Amino acid sequence: MAQLKNEMKFEFISKSANESFARATVAAFVAQLDPTISEVADIKTAISEAVTNCIVHAYKNGLGTIYISVKIFENGQVIIKIRDKGCGIENISQAMEPLYTTGGAERAGLGFAVMQSFMDNIKVTSKLEKGTTITLTKNIIPRVAKNGQ
Amino acid sequence: MVEVKIIKDEESATAFIKGDIDHHTAKDIREQIDAYAQNNQIKLLKLDFSQVQFMDSSGIGLIMGRFKMMQMLKGKVTVINVPSHLKRLIKISGLLALGVIEKGEV
Ligand SMILES: Nc1ncnc2c1ncn2[C@@H]1O[C@H](COP(=O)(O)OP(=O)(O)OP(=O)(O)O)[C@@H](O)[C@H]1O
Numbered sequence: 034m035a036q037l038k039n040e041m042k043f044e045f046i047s048k049s050a051n052e053s054f055a056r057a058t059v060a061a062f063v064a065q066l067d068p069t070i071s072e073v074a075d076i077k078t079a080i081s082e083a084v085t086n087c088i089v090h091a092y093k094n095g096l097g098t099i100y101i102s103v104k105i106f107e108n109g110q111v112i113i114k115i116r117d118k119g120c121g122i123e124n125i126s127q128a129m130e131p132l133y134t135t136g137g138a139e140r141a142g143l144g145f146a147v148m149q150s151f152m153d154n155i156k157v158t159s160k161l162e163k164g165t166t167i168t169l170t171k172n173i174i175p176r177v178a179k180n181g182q
Numbered sequence: 183m184v185e186v187k188i189i190k191d192e193e194s195a196t197a198f199i200k201g202d203i204d205h206h207t208a209k210d211i212r213e214q215i216d217a218y219a220q221n222n223q224i225k226l227l228k229l230d231f232s233q234v235q236f237m238d239s240s241g242i243g244l245i246m247g248r249f250k251m252m253q254m255l256k257g258k259v260t261v262i263n264v265p266s267h268l269k270r271l272i273k274i275s276g277l278l279a280l281g282v283i284e285k286g287e288v
Pocket residue numbers: 082086087090091092117119120121122128129133134135136139140141142143144145146165239240243
C-alpha cells in the first residue's frame with residue numbers, strides 16, 4: 034500500500050454554480066503531485082461529471098449536500114470520492130452504459146463514459162433513497178518518469 | 183463563466199463561445215443561441231469552440247440539442263475550431279457520426 038501524502042474533505046450544497054468551484058478545488062489540491070496540464074484537465078472533467086450528476090439526478094427534486102474527499106499518495110495515486118444522499122441508482126450497469134440518460138433532451142448520457150475514459154478506475158456504489166458514492170482513481174505519473182530519466 | 187457572441191452572415195450565424203461549458207453555463211448559452219437562431223431565420227449555425235477553456239458532457243448535450251433545434255428549423259449545425267484539449271472528449275462522444283463536426287477538426 035502506497036504511503037499517504039495528503040488528504041482533504043469538503044462539502045457544499047447542490048447549486049450548479051458550485052460545479053466550477055468543486056473541480057477547481059480538487060485541481061488545486063492535486064497540484065501537489067505536479068501533474069501535467071492534461072492530467073489536471075482529465076481530473077477536472079471527471080469531477081465536473083460526478084458533481085453535475087449529483088445536482089441534476091440525485092437531488093433533482095431539491096437541494097442537498099455533496100461530499101468530496103481526496104487522498105493523494107507518494108506514488109502519484111489520487112483517490113477521489115464524490116458522495117450524495119440523493120435518490121440513488123436502481124440499475125448501475127444500465128446507468129453506466131454510454132448514451133443512457135434519464136435526463137431528457139439536453140443530456141448526452143455520457144458522464145460515466147467520460148469518467149471511465151479520463152480516469153484510471155471508477156467504482157460506483159448506490160442505494161435507492163440513500164444515495165450514491167463514486168470513487169475515481171487516477172495515477173499521476175511522477176515527473177522523473179515523465180522526463181524519461 | 184461564459185460569454186457568447188453571435189455574428190450573422192446572410193442565412194448563417196457563428197456563435198463564438200468563450201469560457202467554460204458545464205451544466206451551469208450551458209443553460210445561458212443555449213437560451214442565447216436558440217433565441218437568435220429562431221428570430222433570425224438562421225439556416226446554418228456555426229459553433230466556434232476556439233475560446234472554450236473547459237467542457238464536460240454538458241457541452242456534448244449542448245451540441246446535440248442545437249442539432250435537434252436546427253433540424254426543426256430545417257437547418258444545420260457545425261462545430262468549428264475545436265481546440266486540441268477538447269478533441270478526446272469529442273471523439274468519444276459519438277458526435278462524429280451525427281455529422282456536426284467539420285472534417286479534419288478532430
Ligand atoms: N448521483 C446520481 N444519483 C442518481 N442517479 C444518477 C447519478 N448519477 C447518474 N445517475 C443516473 O445515471 C444516468 C447516466 O449518467 P451519465 O452521467 O452517464 O449521463 P447523464 O448525466 O444522463 O448525461 P450527461 O452526463 O451526458 O449530461 C443518469 O441519467 C441518471 O439516471
